[in-house]
Amino acid sequence: SQQGEEDPQALSIQEGENATMNCSYKTSINNLQWYRQNSGRGLVHLILIRSNEREKHSGRLRVTLDTSKKSSSLLITASRAADTASYFCATASLEYGNKLVFGAGTILRVKS
C-alpha cells in the first residue's frame, strides 16, 4: 500500500505556537496533497505539492517534500484555536492509477 502515514496521531499545543505534522509514504508519487477536516465535516484542500517541488507556502502554512525520504511535513505557524481540526495527507502515484490515497490523519488541538 502507498498509504501515507501521518505522525503524530494527535498533537496538542497552545495558541501562538507552531504545529508540525509529518507524512510518510511508500511508493514514488506524482504529487502529495494536504487536507483539513473539521469535526463531522467534509475535507478542505490546503496545498498540493508536486514531486519536483521541495517547498510550498500558503499563508501560515508551509509544506515540504523530500522524495528521497518519501516524506512530507506540514507546518502551521502562529496557530489559532480555529486551526483545531484533523489534517490528512493524500498521495497520488501512477502505480496506483493516480488515485488519491489518504492517510489516517493527525488530530490537532490548539488551546486558547
Added chain:
Amino acid sequence: DGGITQSPKYLFRKEGQNVTLSCEQNLNHDAMYWYRQDPGQGLRLIYYSQIVNDFQKGDIAEGYSVSREKKESFPLTVTSAQKNPTAFYLCASSMRGGGSGANVLTFGAGSRLTVL
C-alpha cells in the same frame, strides 16, 4: 454558491435495508468520487466516475452500487450486502478525470449512516 451537496446528513437504517445517499454538484466537474471514513482511519475509495455513464470500483466497492446518469449527480446505494455499513460517507468531485490525484478534490459535508 458552487459546491457539493450531500443528503441526508444523518441516516438510520435497519439491517437488511438498502439506502441511497445523494450527491449533487454544481461545479461542472467531470469526475466524482465516494469515500468511506471510519473513526481514526483515513478515507477509503468506494467508487469513482470520470465521465457520465461510466464508473469504476475503488478499494472497497463490495456491498455498494452507484450510477452516473447526469454530470451533476452521483448517488451511492448501500445495499444489504454491505456487512458493516455504519460509517461517515463523503462525496467529492474534481475538474477532470484521469484519477483523483490529477486534481484537487472538493468535498461535500458528508452523510453519517448508522445501522440499527
